Amino acid sequence: MIINSIILFLSAMIGGLYALKVTKTKESQVKSILVFAGSFLFSITIVHILPELFETHKDQFYIGIFILIGFFFQQILEYFTSGVEHGHMHVHKHGNEHSAWSGFSLMVALCIHAFLEGTILAHPDVIHGAHSQGTLLTGVVLHKIPAALALMTVLSCHYNQKKRQMILLLIFALASPFGVLAGHWLEPAGLISEEGMVMLFAFVAGNFLHISTTIFIESSPEHQWNSKKLIISLLGAGLAILSESFFS
Template sequence: MNYLLLFLAVAVGYFVAVFLKQKELRNMEVFLAFSGAFLLSITVFELIPHVFETPSKSIGVYIMLGILLQIFLEFFSKGAEHGHVHLHSEAKHFPWILFVSLSIHAFMEGFPISEENNLLLAIIIHKIPVAIILSFFFITAGYKKSTTLFFLFFFALMTPLGSFIANNYNFVHQYETQITAVVIGIFLHVSTTILFESSKNHKFNLSKMTAVILAVVIAYFI
């Protein structure tokens, strides 16, 4: 069921994008702010305490590696992981670099998901607005429908695949803490960037601030 929910999050994003207009897309900023704050809160409240059960400087190193990995991936994805994507209308060939970088990001997201944390919910809330924005720009950039669906289908498979491998292969369990720390770094970078970029001129209005506070409160009490 978890794998299906993760896949459907991207599917929902696509179908919403099909019916969106440019003006409505701008209203996604509040949803993005909520998703970024929620992902950041789950990371801080649940994942970080888990990896630091046995304090070690090496855990900090892996977290920094995750941040650097995400920065490297965004060099190719142009920030599509947090809804900041620019696709050129004249480029109709398949965007392999974007596909690979986003797939690595999505694949890594799946590893820490378990019944012991609420990361599944955070990832779903994170994926829907990103999938909406990514789908919308693919559509408006003039890519063929088959190209868009191919891209989104395999993108949707990556997080369930990462979660499946983490739950079914013993060799992954040997490095669970280190992998989780790397993913924490990825989440810290992505979620804070979402919060930073979802505010015009880097200033929060009341609706976005309310969304952020609500996300933090919900994440704390669930």
């Protein structure tokens, strides 16, 4: 639990600090990283998470319902995040009051998303043995680094003070570790049942599906052939399959 929390914290800090250090980050570079991360996340969701959820638990109908709820909940979160979690770095400057509220709502929505990611990493055995933890952790980390980079690029337009930007980055970086901690204690404390943990896992799987598929769609807005994107996607999927085989 502690190692996972440290890895999640460092991955967010690395992405965010890189954005603060480099004045201009090329969005094309972030997109390439996100396509790879999205392909990896999509692949482990399809190859591992969904089959295990449906195979090992009898309430398959409710599992499907919670996957859908998680999918559409992520759509609602994106209303507040403007797609930062899948690489959107554009921001329109407004008045101070609007900018402050926009920055606050962005942080809250992203922290909710990061917190939920952390909760399922506390219980990888929900869908199978503990081996699934390595694959899931890799997928979340690959997604978190470019997401933190995009977040800090956007927040720098809302807040001019570096100190405030660092505080917000620290809060975001702590969200997933707090999720791991909460996920670890929810069931023993009697706040959620074992079945509830399964539904939570299905809910977050729906989040993953929304994020990963949105990355694919938005990386080629004109729907033109892009050999680079295809190669990066195949590499991400291949690594997901290899890591699944390695950790099994």
